[in-house]
Amino acid sequence: MSNIGFSAYLRRDLLLSYRRLGEAASPLIFFLLVSILIPLGVSPDPQRLAELAPGIIWVMALLATLLSTEGLFAADHQDGSLEQMLIAPQLLALPVLGKVTAHWLVTGLPLTLVSPLIGLMLSLPAVATVPMMASLALGTACLSLIGAVGAALTVSLRKGGLLLSILVIPLYIPVIIFGSAAVQTAVDGFNWLGPLSVLAAMLCAAIALCPWAIGGALRLVSSN
Amino acid sequence: MASNRDWTWFYRLGSPRWFYETTGRWLPWLWALTLVLLVAGLVWGLGYAPQDAKQGNSFRIIYLHVPVSFLALAGYYLMAIAGAIGLIWKMKLSYMVMKSAAPIGAVLTFLALFTGAVWGKPTWGTYWVWDARITSMLILLFLYLGVLALQYAFHSQEAGNKASAILALVGTVNIPIIYKSVDWWYTLHQPATIKLTSAPSMHIDMFQPLLVMIVALYSFYALALILFIRAEILQRERKAAWVCDLALRADQGSAGEDKE
């Protein structure tokens, strides 16, 4: 009916990222770059790399998502559009979900799409490619939602970035456990659908609960 | 508003002054109870309980480790519930409870980890293993630290209160998920040589002092919490008339003592 709901915020944030492609691409570049550090810092031995690959890819994806989460509401808070969002005549959870979806489309999805490249460089066995992509797709969406809670809580703080990571990394732990486990079980030749379905369940719970926490945090904290 | 009127008793319960004065009357009793229980439990547990067949005397650290771990987790829930009450009913006292529970809980969690490590050295030959329970405890410590850090990051007390209450609530929803995931992760990676899951049926002579210690630690927790809250109340209400009166009376009292 109007110009203010889920899809409007989704479209606007995507447009904003498109206008600032360099900024939008930095989590992706970060992901690639840090993954290169591991062979340089640990060992280029394919066997050892293959052993570490599921964990490395997941830790790097987590860090890349975390880095980009800080700005999720900060720009809106500074220029006053956050206030306009708070008083839009609709459920606050909808625009919030729109913004988080845009965030995932700009960070999580590209990470998922380039992950086979990293897998190749870290000698991840080919059987694990599909589970890795599936787990990253579901998992990074969880990370975006959980991270957004932290971003909303720290939005009015000038230097919230480091604090944000302290707040959300403990909450990320279940995601990284099941995410890397999905890849690992695939490497070991077992059925990886188990951990993946747990990730899917977590995503459902996060979609249902996080927008409310984010909305509450924005309403109660950003205004003070 | 009319709907508020039915809740006056609830709000009186939330009055910092009422809390301060009531707990002032309880404090001596609580001190006595805590000291008696602690001394009794420690002497009984450390001095008289039988030795463990395998671990010898080193098992006795459970008399501290187990109750402290209990309270560390229970304290998080208490903190989150207090935060929720604060958010819903805008009760100041409730935020003070939440704010006071955070540092106490963090210290207890640290103690639980520390006693666990000390116990681990003679038992498994190492201070740290990535056991499911220890790892969960470590995560709990970081959850506490997050709430603490957020609380003090804001200039405005109120914003800090609300933010950390929301974070504590989000943490509460997450704790069971985190515990379950860590449990599962542990079974996935469990090295065959280390086995900690056993909580062998404890002899009743060992168990009784443990019960006393658990009650003692609960009492200690209540005491510490009340003391923290009272300090917080005095700081927050320092401009209120009754606090000024209190300070004046204390001043006069000490001045009188000096003269004598």
Next chain:
Amino acid sequence: MPKTPLLTVDRLFFERDDCNIFEPISFSVEAGDIVQIEGPNGAGKTTLIRLLTSALQPTSGSILFCGENIANCYYEYLANILYIGHQPAVKLTLSADENLRWMSPAITTAAEISAALAQVGLRGYEDVPCYSLSAGQHRRVALARLFTSQAKVWYLDEPFTAIDKQGVSILQARMASHVATGGCILLSTHQDLAMDKVRKYSIESHKDREQQQ
């Protein structure tokens, strides 16, 4: 029977960290009213306006819209207010046209958008990214919402900041036509308005009063 006022504020009170920002406030606004909120810096003008828009939650007191507590008709109330705050809520990477389209809650045609932008003197700037515009022009983009909005109650916080004389007179003309068609406006500004029927409401800061005593 007396007419129900468009907006009634009943003992609205806000404290932050146990400090009263202002004493409990009560007033009512009828359709056709322009209320200029006055007070020295730090008196709480912005806080009051943000409380009225419900961006801030009051400590106590209530706001009635057409006689009904806004808690009971929340979305209806929000659909009927327009708030332009200190920050213009303009996205620098978007053009003036995109910004206005984005900020207008009702569906607006391209013609309406460019007409509104022309009204605030931005003809020819429609497709220029806002980062190349000046501060005054950013505010004009935000104020162009006055020409697309159908809201009854306008809350304008210092709307004339960085706006030139000619712009101010255009805006005041628009404000006059808004109240003539049954709307009302609450605004804070240090300028004197060249309009009749402006009611002034002054909030005296609680802190000031303490210092005076």
